[in-house]
Amino acid sequence: MAAAATVAVFLLVIQLDALENARHLDAERGRTLDRLSTVRAHIESNLNARLHLVHGLAALIKSRKGTPDGEFPALARELLVDQSGIRSIQMAPGGVITHVFPFEANKVVLGFDLLRDPLRKEASQRAIQERHMVVAGPMPLPQGGVGVIARLPVFVNDDNGANEHFWGFGIVVVDFQSLLDESQVANGSSDLALALRGVDGLGAQGKVFFGDPALFEADPVKLDITLPGGSWQIAAMPGHGWTSHWPKRPRLLGLGAVVAALVGGLVGRVFSQGHSLRRAVAEARESETKFRAIFDRSFEFSGLMSPEGVLREVNQTALDAIGAQPADVLGKTFWDCPWWSHSAIQQTLVRINTAQAAAGQLARFEAIQPDGQRGLIYVDVSIKPLLDADGAVVMLMVEGYDVTQRKTAEDAVREREDLYHQMFQSSPAIKLVVDPDTGSITDANAAAIVYYGYRHDQILGMNISQVNVTPDDEAAAEARRAEAERRHYLRQHHRLANGDIRDVEVFSGPVRHGDKALLHAIIHDITDRNKLEKALAESNAELEQFAYVASHDLREPLRMVTSYLQLIDRRMGDRLGDEGHEFLTFAVDGARRMDHLIVDLLEFSRVGRHNRPFAAVSLAQAIGAALHNLGPIIEDSGSTIHLPDAPLPTVWGDEGELIRLFQNLIGNGIKYHLPDRPPVISIAAERQGEEWWITVADNGIGIDPAYFDRIFQLFQRLHRRDEYEGTGIGLPLVKKIVEHHGGRVWVNSTPGTGSLFGVALPISSP
Numbered sequence: 001m002a003a004a005a006t007v008a009v010f011l012l013v014i015q016l017d018a019l020e021n022a023r024h025l026d027a028e029r030g031r032t033l034d035r036l037s038t039v040r041a042h043i044e045s046n047l048n049a050r051l052h053l054v055h056g057l058a059a060l061i062k063s064r065k066g067t068p069d070g071e072f073p074a075l076a077r078e079l080l081v082d083q084s085g086i087r088s089i090q091m092a093p094g095g096v097i098t099h100v101f102p103f104e105a106n107k108v109v110l111g112f113d114l115l116r117d118p119l120r121k122e123a124s125q126r127a128i129q130e131r132h133m134v135v136a137g138p139m140p141l142p143q144g145g146v147g148v149i150a151r152l153p154v155f156v157n158d159d160n161g162a163n164e165h166f167w168g169f170g171i172v173v174v175d176f177q178s179l180l181d182e183s184q185v186a187n188g189s190s191d192l193a194l195a196l197r198g199v200d201g202l203g204a205q206g207k208v209f210f211g212d213p214a215l216f217e218a219d220p221v222k223l224d225i226t227l228p229g230g231s232w233q234i235a236a237m238p239g240h241g242w243t244s245h246w247p248k249r250p251r252l253l254g255l256g257a258v259v260a261a262l263v264g265g266l267v268g269r270v271f272s273q274g275h276s277l278r279r280a281v282a283e284a285r286e287s288e289t290k291f292r293a294i295f296d297r298s299f300e301f302s303g304l305m306s307p308e309g310v311l312r313e314v315n316q317t318a319l320d321a322i323g324a325q326p327a328d329v330l331g332k333t334f335w336d337c338p339w340w341s342h343s344a345i346q347q348t349l350v351r352i353n354t355a356q357a358a359a360g361q362l363a364r365f366e367a368i369q370p371d372g373q374r375g376l377i378y379v380d381v382s383i384k385p386l387l388d389a390d391g392a393v394v395m396l397m398v399e400g401y402d403v404t405q406r407k408t409a410e411d412a413v414r415e416r417e418d419l420y421h422q423m424f425q426s427s428p429a430i431k432l433v434v435d436p437d438t439g440s441i442t443d444a445n446a447a448a449i450v451y452y453g454y455r456h457d458q459i460l461g462m463n464i465s466q467v468n469v470t471p472d473d474e475a476a477a478e479a480r481r482a483e484a485e486r487r488h489y490l491r492q493h494h495r496l497a498n499g500d501i502r503d504v505e506v507f508s509g510p511v512r513h514g515d516k517a518l519l520h521a522i523i524h525d526i527t528d529r530n531k532l533e534k535a536l537a538e539s540n541a542e543l544e545q546f547a548y549v550a551s552h553d554l555r556e557p558l559r560m561v562t563s564y565l566q567l568i569d570r571r572m573g574d575r576l577g578d579e580g581h582e583f584l585t586f587a588v589d590g591a592r593r594m595d596h597l598i599v600d601l602l603e604f605s606r607v608g609r610h611n612r613p614f615a616a617v618s619l620a621q622a623i624g625a626a627l628h629n630l631g632p633i634i635e636d637s638g639s640t641i642h643l644p645d646a647p648l649p650t651v652w653g654d655e656g657e658l659i660r661l662f663q664n665l666i667g668n669g670i671k672y673h674l675p676d677r678p679p680v681i682s683i684a685a686e687r688q689g690e691e692w693w694i695t696v697a698d699n700g701i702g703i704d705p706a707y708f709d710r711i712f713q714l715f716q717r718l719h720r721r722d723e724y725e726g727t728g729i730g731l732p733l734v735k736k737i738v739e740h741h742g743g744r745v746w747v748n749s750t751p752g753t754g755s756l757f758g759v760a761l762p763i764s765s766p
């Protein structure tokens, strides 16, 4: 009985120990993954920044339409300015390497034919077909050392610029050792065991080229490194391996042993002192029940077996996992139990590990086991030999810890991290990460490296003020403007490494990295767009000037034609006869209409031309002036005008233009009336959100909705001149004026009933 009590207490302690161990291991994996991410970021940015140099070489070849023969060394040297870790730059027209720089150290590769070499042929041809960069290596170089090689197929335009043809390859060879040094793979992480695989960008399928290949098999944490057209995989674990025991373990076990011995001793004494057997049995039972309850309710799977692997004891958790009864497993060899019956491989694995434990060694492995609700689960199993005083194995203790959640969480974290990393790194959009407290640039993606022209390690040391050279006063004004316009971006001027100043739009937002709040910025170059917009504005201004001058100058000769026609009529009228008189009337009428047209056009081309500054305009006054100008027409037509009861608003604009606007709308309402219905015009105003809506409604002939768009186009009329006079410029003029004021115009109408024209003007001040 004393022995049973000792074992019971000891089992309890061992379970506690296993739980602690798993928790400790989880935390350790998390820390290692964090550190690996940093190493991965270094390698990726250092490598990609160098590989992308090959685009510079391709641009040179393209601009020279072929080999820049004599200039090559000078050009190559220029490309290499500020670059370290590049072994050589090469050109291979038609696939044959003809130019290398630096020459002396690398001349052995001259004449090498990429399209003939059996090892390079296939990848090179595929690169040409798919027009993408191939990354080869790391591999030993004929000129010594180890290199990573980027080959970019270059396509050159024919002389007439029409067709592109394959010219050859631009090649950059990156020194692998410098890459490792600079990425701090060797020194910065000395207590971390690292290994890299994926020769030729083949990712997890590629060969291991750095570190111990066995590391990949030892359950390390892994991350992918993205390369142009491929990837590498990097694996890590602590230099001493995963800690097999949590740090306070010896203390717990020691304490456990002491408590177990004490309990055993106590129980022994109880017996030896001849206490009532019944009481002793009852105490032992109670202790057994307690132990059983803890044992059974544990989250872990645990059990005891003989050195031969025959299961003697198993807890409820392990039984529940497969819905078994104790009788289904007790007395059977462990590997024949239903936990493993789904897979012969798992059975073998269990058998081998049991044998290892029976031989006196701790065995630990990861098993896959079916679970009623969740399908397959991952279990971290350990089998510990329990030894007697002579060191012989007397029992095997099995513990299984469900690590499915940890594994899936770890996978999910890795996948998500990979995804976001790719979204940042491989995005063609130019992206920077900035520390808002100090302004220092903490990360830049490959597109940003190419755009700004700095190396990755250079730009990381820079402050955003070295890039953003927008003068302070301009930046402050721009911030105010962006806020007023509710824009999510700021317009700035950014300086590139070559000194060019570019206009950019910067979209930025907060991101968190650990405890640090950072700013994530996407930079959009708008220099070309700005130039085009400026050119367009200039050309528009020229056109308007032309329309203005033309219409202005046309009136003068027209006036002369009219005057002389009238002179002929006065002086020679009697001699012309009825027909001659009629012709002359037509001619004068034509000249008069032409004059109207010119006056209307002149007015149209004047809108917004003077760039008179806007001022506060009372709409009551503007509409009053329009009605005054229309006075005779209102009277002749017997029109009724309804103005709103509430005072009309004041808006920000050009008074002359606003008068013309309402004069046209009210004038049309009067003009397009039904013969038997005198015009009634109703004017109303109301506030709608950030706009004033002013409406002019009439009871006239109305407009077919099919023509709602057309009537706002220049010279578009729905009626013949003998039905209703007009030039077809009125509504286009209204539209132009409204848009000059930042507003909109629309129409609603029922033919035969009337029309309503609405004008929306922004409620704004200077």
Ligand code: ADP
Pocket: 668, 669, 670, 672, 698, 700, 701, 702, 703, 711, 712, 716, 717, 718, 719, 725, 726, 727, 728, 729, 730, 731, 732, 755
């Ligand atoms: P114009 O009045 O000189 O013909 P507009 O550009 O002012 O030119 O109007 C274009 C066309 O829209 C007119 O020819 C007319 O058919 C139609 N229109 C404009 N206003 C009204 C209105 N209030 N009622 C009915 N039709 C109208």
